Amino acid sequence: MISQDNQxxxxxxxxxxxxxxxxxxxxxxxxxxxxxxxGEVIVIAPEHExxxxxxxxxxxxxxxxxxxxxxxxxxxxxxxxxxxxxxxxALCTYLERKPDIIVSGINHGQNTAINVLYSGxxxxxxxxxxxxxxxxxxxxxxxxxxxxxxxxSDVALEITKxxxxxxxxxxxxxxVNIPATDKLQIKGxxxxxxxxxxxxxxxxxxxxxxxxxxxxxxxxxFESDDSLENDDIAVKNGYISVTPVKYTLTSQEVFxxxxxxx
Amino acid sequence: MISQDNQxxxxxxxxxxxxxxxxxxxxxxxxxxxxxxxGEVIVIAPEHExxxxxxxxxxxxxxxxxxxxxxxxxxxxxxxxxxxxxxxxALCTYLERKPDIIVSGINHGQNTAINVLYSGxxxxxxxxxxxxxxxxxxxxxxxxxxxxxxxxSDVALEITKxxxxxxxxxxxxxxVNIPATDKLQIKGxxxxxxxxxxxxxxxxxxxxxxxxxxxxxxxxxFESDDSLENDDIAVKNGYISVTPVKYTLTSQEVFxxxxxxx
Numbered sequence: 468m469i470s471q472d473n474q475x476x477x478x479x480x481x482x483x484x485x486x487x488x489x490x491x492x493x494x495x496x497x498x499x500x501x502x503x504x505x506g507e508v509i510v511i512a513p514e515h516e517x518x519x520x521x522x523x524x525x526x527x528x529x530x531x532x533x534x535x536x537x538x539x540x541x542x543x544x545x546x547x548x549x550x551x552x553x554x555x556x557a558l559c560t561y562l563e564r565k566p567d568i569i570v571s572g573i574n575h576g577q578n579t580a581i582n583v584l585y586s587g588x589x590x591x592x593x594x595x596x597x598x599x600x601x602x603x604x605x606x607x608x609x610x611x612x613x614x615x616x617x618x619x620s621d622v623a624l625e626i627t628k629x630x631x632x633x634x635x636x637x638x639x640x641x642x643v644n645i646p647a648t649d650k651l652q653i654k655g656x657x658x659x660x661x662x663x664x665x666x667x668x669x670x671x672x673x674x675x676x677x678x679x680x681x682x683x684x685x686x687x688x689f690e691s692d693d694s695l696e697n698d699d700i701a702v703k704n705g706y707i708s709v710t711p712v713k714y715t716l717t718s719q720e721v722f723x724x725x726x727x728x729x
Numbered sequence: 730m731i732s733q734d735n736q737x738x739x740x741x742x743x744x745x746x747x748x749x750x751x752x753x754x755x756x757x758x759x760x761x762x763x764x765x766x767x768g769e770v771i772v773i774a775p776e777h778e779x780x781x782x783x784x785x786x787x788x789x790x791x792x793x794x795x796x797x798x799x800x801x802x803x804x805x806x807x808x809x810x811x812x813x814x815x816x817x818x819a820l821c822t823y824l825e826r827k828p829d830i831i832v833s834g835i836n837h838g839q840n841t842a843i844n845v846l847y848s849g850x851x852x853x854x855x856x857x858x859x860x861x862x863x864x865x866x867x868x869x870x871x872x873x874x875x876x877x878x879x880x881x882s883d884v885a886l887e888i889t890k891x892x893x894x895x896x897x898x899x900x901x902x903x904x905v906n907i908p909a910t911d912k913l914q915i916k917g918x919x920x921x922x923x924x925x926x927x928x929x930x931x932x933x934x935x936x937x938x939x940x941x942x943x944x945x946x947x948x949x950x951f952e953s954d955d956s957l958e959n960d961d962i963a964v965k966n967g968y969i970s971v972t973p974v975k976y977t978l979t980s981q982e983v984f985x986x987x988x989x990x991x
Binding site: 521524525558593672714718721722 | 780781786793814817818822859898923930931932946958973975980
């Protein structure tokens with residue numbers, strides 16, 4: 468099932484790039500410049516930041532698409548929707564042919580453990596995977612948009628090349644998290660599992676200038692693992708974390724227990 | 730692990746109700762009236778319809794909360810956010826104590842197979858489950874808001890009572906789909922798996938009155954199963970489908986294959 472796929476090495480791959488930080492983020496610009504070295508790249512990404520949108524889809528209103536230029540060149544198409552909208556719209560209307568791979572990111576901020584469920588970056592890759600296309604989500608573990616992501620982009624390029632070489636199951640995407648450390652401090656790459664980290668949520672309640680209450684989501688993140696096999700711990704210890712993500716949604720245990728209960 | 734929980738029968742349970750159709754939908758009103766027969770009910774739901782929002786969270790702007798009256802009585806609190814926002818905000822700020830159960834719905838429209846990932850109704854239950862609280866999502870398989878959901882509400886009440894009686898694993902929620910047929914045509918209840926149904930997506934491209942293009946998501950849904958063990962097929966054949974949903978996110982197969990690859 469997992470084998471080297473020589474065919475995709477023979478021609479320049481066709482690569483769809485999206486993200487959730489929005490088409491104007493530094494992360495998507497950096498990865499696009501690298502990917503152009505190896506393939507034909509088309510960018511279709513949200514016009515605005517879409518962090519924590521999860522796997523949302525715009526169905527109650529239409530989508531608008533506008534061309535975006537960066538540094539004087541045509542860069543891509545901005546969509547008035549979510550990362551999932553971008554990938555669906557790209558595959559259904561904008562692309563000339565099925566892409567060889569879908570790259571989402573590079574996201575500014577870690578997407579490990581339960582954050583996989585909330586992440587717009589991962590959701591773009593999920594959408595690609597649901598179409599049967601190899602898909603990878605890349606995140607660098609810093610929310611600082613000034614963080615130098617040149618090294619992270621090199622990593623993303625190398626992993627994209629490897630993913631193009633190898634066939635992996637069509638029901639699986641790769642979720643890559645890159646530590647926000649100096650290149651020299653990176654210890655290597657680990658294939659990891661989705662960890663058990665969790666949020667302790669709270670809301671900050673304040674009053675606006677018109678004395679009306681508002682609530683703003685906050686929270687503290689806890690890693691609850693200590694195994695380097697888990698994504699959180701791998702990145703914390705200076706490893707690039709590559710997690711094969713597959714959505715198994717049925718609880719087999721509860722199904723078996725209750726199935727004759729009817 | 731799964732045992733009868735007699736304690737919760739002794740006192741009136743404290744029940745949090747949310748949904749994704751919005752606090753003014755007929756579905757949430759119907760289930761709340763039924764649940765009041767057995768417990769103390771608090772309603773915290775989106776102020777507007779949030780269909781297909783998936784597991785989205787509002788982090789870039791504050792949330793507003795307003796009291797909503799229906800039929801001359803205080804009905805609940807409307808939140809300017811997603812189903813996940815409602816449950817998080819309820820549990821962090823509004824509730825006096827941890828609820829015994831969280832009920833999401835009744836949704837107008839089927840939430841089976843891959844729709845579990847896109848469904849706001851399921852996401853409210855997911856959020857409750859992540860807090861370690863028993864959670865159930867209810868949907869009736871008709872988008873017609875005029876559809877008589879009295880029978881579906883009776884079903885939801887009975888299943889909620891059963892769920893209060895039985896302990897099930899804290900990492901599992903129940904996703905219930907009720908056929909949109911006459912009560913007499915219901916054949917029974919089946920414990921099911923998340924099926925393999927999928928969407929063939931397309932976008933309708935039109936021009937607005939100002940000659941600008943817009944795209945509107947559409948699509949056709951295909952059931953790809955024929956086993957009554959799967960949610961889609963169970964409801965199609967007149968059974969109430971009860972699916973234990975658990976998010977297993979790692980592809981064990983790919984992990985094992987590549988783990989010594991580093």
